[in-house]
Amino acid sequence: xxxxxxxxxxxxxxxxxxxxxxxxxxxxxxxxxxxxxxxxxxxxxxxxxxxxxxxxxxxxxxxxxxxxxxxxxxxxxxxxxxxxxxxxxxxxxxxxxxxxxxxxxxxxxxxxxxxxxxxxxxxxxxxxxxxxxxxxxxxxxxxxxxxxxxxxxxxxxxxxxxxxxxxxxxxxxxxxxxxxxxxxxxxxxxxxxxxxxxxxxxxxxxxxxxxxxxxxxxxxxxxxxxxxxxxxxxxxxxxxxxxxxxxxxxxxxxxxxxxxxxxxxxxxxxxxxxxxxxx
Ligand code: SF4
Numbered sequence: 001x002x003x004x005x006x007x008x009x010x011x012x013x014x015x016x017x018x019x020x021x022x023x024x025x026x027x028x029x030x031x032x033x034x035x036x037x038x039x040x041x042x043x044x045x046x047x048x049x050x051x052x053x054x055x056x057x058x059x060x061x062x063x064x065x066x067x068x069x070x071x072x073x074x075x076x077x078x079x080x081x082x083x084x085x086x087x088x089x090x091x092x093x094x095x096x097x098x099x100x101x102x103x104x105x106x107x108x109x110x111x112x113x114x115x116x117x118x119x120x121x122x123x124x125x126x127x128x129x130x131x132x133x134x135x136x137x138x139x140x141x142x143x144x145x146x147x148x149x150x151x152x153x154x155x156x157x158x159x160x161x162x163x164x165x166x167x168x169x170x171x172x173x174x175x176x177x178x179x180x181x182x183x184x185x186x187x188x189x190x191x192x193x194x195x196x197x198x199x200x201x202x203x204x205x206x207x208x209x210x211x212x213x214x215x216x217x218x219x220x221x222x223x224x225x226x227x228x229x230x231x232x233x234x235x236x237x238x239x240x241x242x243x244x245x246x247x248x249x250x251x252x253x254x255x256x257x258x259x260x261x262x263x264x265x266x267x268x269x270x271x272x273x274x275x276x277x278x279x
Contacts, residue, residue: 015060038089038120056103056137062115065120066119103137139158169211201231202267203236219270
C-alpha cells in the first residue's frame, strides 16, 4: 500500500468541514486489506475541545464510513470511507500523543466518532488500545449496529460508550436511517450485561424524532438497562445542510427548524422521569 500518511492535515477546526476523496488513490483491494488488518484506517479529521463527546475536554477522531443514511445526518461526507484520510495506527496515535498532557490536566479524553467507527472496527480497537496505553480515557461514539463485532475483551478497552439511539419504532427507524434498530438495542443490552458505562445520545428533530410515545419507550428502555449514566438530548441544527448540497444528496429537511426550548424540556423530562440524568 502506498505511504499516503504525509498528506493532508488530520486536524480540522470542526467536523463540519467538508472533506471528500482524500483516500481516493487507494485501490479497492487496499481499502479491503486496511479494514481487515486495522493497521490503517480512514479519518475525516481530528478536532479538539468538544465538551459533549464524553467527560471533560475531548480530542475527537472522526472516522469515515457509515452504513446508515440518517435523514438529519450532519456529516454525510463521512458516509464514504474513501472520503477520509488513510492513516496508519501509528500516525493516528502520534497525533493523539500531542494532547496527552493537556487531556490529563483537564480530566478529558479521547473519543472515536464518525461516521460509524465500527465500520473499521479493527482500526478502532487498535487506536482505542493505543489511547488506553497512554493512560487516556477512551470513549466510542457509535450507532451500535456493528456492536457484535467487538469481543467482550475489546469492549473493556472502551471506558465509555456513547450510544446513539435514533428512534424507537422499528418502521420509523428504517424510514429515518434506512436500517433496522434491532442490533443497536441488542448491543445496548449486551453493554448492560457487561456493566459497561453508557451515555445515550438522542438527536431531537421536530416532526421526526419528537414523538412522545417513542421517547417514552426509549427512556423506559434506557432506565431498565442500569448502566446508562447520562442522556444527552442533542437539538437538531442545520450546520450540515450545505454538505448535502455540495455532495448533491437529496436533503429532506431544509425547512426543519431546531426544536424549541419547550420541546427540549419535554424530552429531558421524559428521561428524567425515568430516573435518568439528562442534559
Ligand atoms: S449514523 Fe451518524 S454518521 Fe451515520 S448517517 Fe446517521 S448520523 Fe450520519
